[in-house]
Amino acid sequence: MKRASLKQAVKDLGLTAAIMTAAAAVCFVLNYVTREDTFAASVFLLGVVFTARFTNGYMYGILASLIGTFLLNWAFTEPYYILNDSILKYPVSFVISSCASLMMSMIMTRMRRESELKSIAEREKLRADLLCSVSHDVRTPVTTIAGSAAAYLDNRDVLPEETKTKLIEDIRDEAQWLARVFENILTVTRVCSGTGELNKRPEAAEEVIGEVVMNFRQIHPDIRVSTEVPGELVMVPMDVQLIKQVMKNILENAAIHGHNVTEIKIKLSCDGENVRFSFEDNGCGFSSDHLEHIFDAMIFSPEMKVTDGRRCMGIGLSLCRSVVKLHGGEISVGNGETGARLVFVLPMK
Amino acid sequence: MAVKHKVLIIEDESSIQYFMQTILESNGYDTVTASTGKEGIALINSHCPDVILLDLGLPDMDGMEILAELRKWSLIPVIVVSARGEEIDKVAALDKGADDYIMKPFGTPELLARIKVALRHSAVGGTNSQITPDSRYSVGDLVIDFAKCRVLIEGRDAELTQNEYRIVSLLGKYAGRVLTYDYIIRQLWGPNAKSDNQILRVNMANIRRKIEKRPAEPRYILTEVGIGYRMADE
Known part of the structure; x- marks a missing residue:
């Protein structure tokens, strides 16, 4: 100092x-x-x-x-x-x-x-939202895991096979969800700590996309992901771990909240000053009241009408926005031609 | 067929709904489930469950609203299940009329125990002070076992149907007091049921044939013509 x-x-x-x-x-x-x-x-x-x-x-x-x-x-x-x-x-x-x-x-x-x-207040808000969200986001999967395990163990002699299988599948799904929540938490902690300075280094955008897509395909083999990148190599300065987390959140959200999403198109484009990452799925898109609150990290509030039982975006999209903003970029969410569309832009310098 | 207590589960997370249902049914309860507040209210009105497990974080309406709505016409015990841990939420729920509050994540034994407690309290929630701590009421040769949902006459099971048991147990909770036809109908079939007495009379006739020695000279369930029914308290 x-x-x-x-x-x-x-x-x-x-x-x-x-x-x-x-x-x-x-x-x-x-x-x-x-x-x-x-x-x-x-x-x-x-x-x-x-x-x-x-x-x-x-x-x-x-x-x-x-x-x-x-x-x-x-x-x-x-x-x-x-x-x-x-x-x-x-x-x-x-x-x-x-x-x-x-x-x-x-x-x-x-x-x-x-x-x-x-900027301190913004960081504090992110931290507070995170804690609030952790409370709900973690309690629910833990409840399911504990409860399903108990239901199975206490009654394993009398339950039909399909009930037992469903209970175990629920445990597996919730554990996966928890793992993702923790990744997000760790990322946010990193973003919130210290001066919030990023570990920015020039990375090849297509390589980062490639790795994220490969991991995603392993978890969701039934969703087709197609990528479109420009002819020449695009290098973008970024904190690669954070941007990977952002892309992961976007893809996971499409898979979970999109209602029968079978295809996601990722498009990379560059106009000299900024690099544009666009994600479009073929799901049901966003409803207009959803869009109003979409970046709120406060995940359950009566105003937010999520129709399926699944909990909301959680801190995922709020985190995405914070990370992109920290990079000096912008993120926007809306409905594209086939379904939901999310675009984030990073500056090339 | 044994009569079982009916539990209504109002919970939007399908995986939680699933394991709760599995546990409850394995422990001798009948279950009905709802994923939204509106669905829940509809089911309360149509099924008149014995206990309600209510999740506060529902997508379409706040659990508190449901509680307020319900308490306008019914004392069905409600156990609030919630991920919200704030004391202020617990107090608010209890003030609004919840009977108990259980936090996620909860253990299975805890859930089952609280349901038992809620049912026991609702058994003694009437005005009958002669109900024993183990939820039984005896008058003459009639015994109503609220915990096991059974009615015994002269030591043997009267083999009442679900609705017949519910009528007898309701009268039993208020033994000595007259309950109007309307009140009984509402408690059994919800606030929107037709206030046509026919179905009630038919049920009562069947009950009398099962528990009374002489149906025309009832010992246990007395009729106050034009008003309602009363269970004997001695």
Whole structure:
């Protein structure tokens, strides 16, 4: 941390010097052109305000104020190039320009603080949503697993075969669901921790898609996944583990919530600035009230009318949006030609 | 055929519905299931179950609404099953009229025990103070066993049908008090049942033939003509 603040300090100092030098230069030029120096005070004031705007903290603005007053006295007031300290207006001018600088610094500090608070609040919300969602998302599969196992074990002598098989299948399905929930939780924890900085590296988009699709086919062999990629290789800077999780969530959601989805089309395209990942299935699509709440991580609320017994998207889509946003990208959800469509875009830089 | 207690399961997760049904039926209960609130209400009205297991997190309506709706006309015991763990939710549910609250994930023995408790409480939920702690009421040679859903006359099983048992047990819970025709019909067939007494009279006639020595001079179930029926309390 100390290293960073030293670096910052050097940067701010340099900026102060540069701005004030520029102000002085402007004054010289104007002086040369118009042979007057009445504007000098204003120009320096402007320099002070700029300094306060672009540096951190209050110190540099005050420093600029000092420099400005000195330069004003020395270079732009008779007698030129001599420090004349008998005139009253210099302390006053110093105080006034310092006030201006302080005002500007305070505004800047507040703005910075607000944006920091906002991003902290967003991260906190994600964490809170996660915890809430964990409570429901984990309790339900655990209930099914425990209950189905108990039902089987307590009655294994009297139950018909098909009942026993269904109970065991339910255990298997719920365990798979739980595994996915935990993956999401771990991902979110990573995103939430520290400064939320991503481990971004350039990756070949088609390779990442390829791996995700291969894994997905193993779990859902009955769903046809087709991919369409552009002729040339597309490299995108991304945190590959997070983006893999995003794609996995999108595919799983299609498989589970799409009602008889048998085909998913993945299309990769690039327009020089952004890379577009589009996923379209042939299911029943989204209903309009579903779309309103689709990114809410709060998974069960009476407003959300999910028609089948399955629990909702859970934190899946909310997580997808957070991850994509962190990459500086955007995600959008709607209905395509054949079914539901989800598109996310990542910047190429 | 033995009469069984009927449990209505209102739960949207099909896998949970499935194993609950399996467990309950293996333990001697009849089950009916619903996946949505609306379906649940319809089934309560048509089946008049003995106990309701209500999941709060239903897709189409809040379990609380169902509870409120139900408590307008019935005291059927309701056990709320929920993944929501907040105390405030538990209190709200109990205030709204739930009889018990069970949290997911729950163990099977716990579920079965709570159902038994709810049934026992509903047996003594009437005004009959002579019902014993093991849920039996005796008057003369008649014994009503609320826990086992049986009625014994002079020591042997009266072999009542489902509806006949329900009528007798209802009268038994309020032994000594008159229950109107309407009240009995509503408790047995729901608030929307036709208030035509015919079906009730036919059932009562059959009951009398099974438990009374002389159907025209009843000892146990007395008629207050024009008003309703009363079970003897001595």
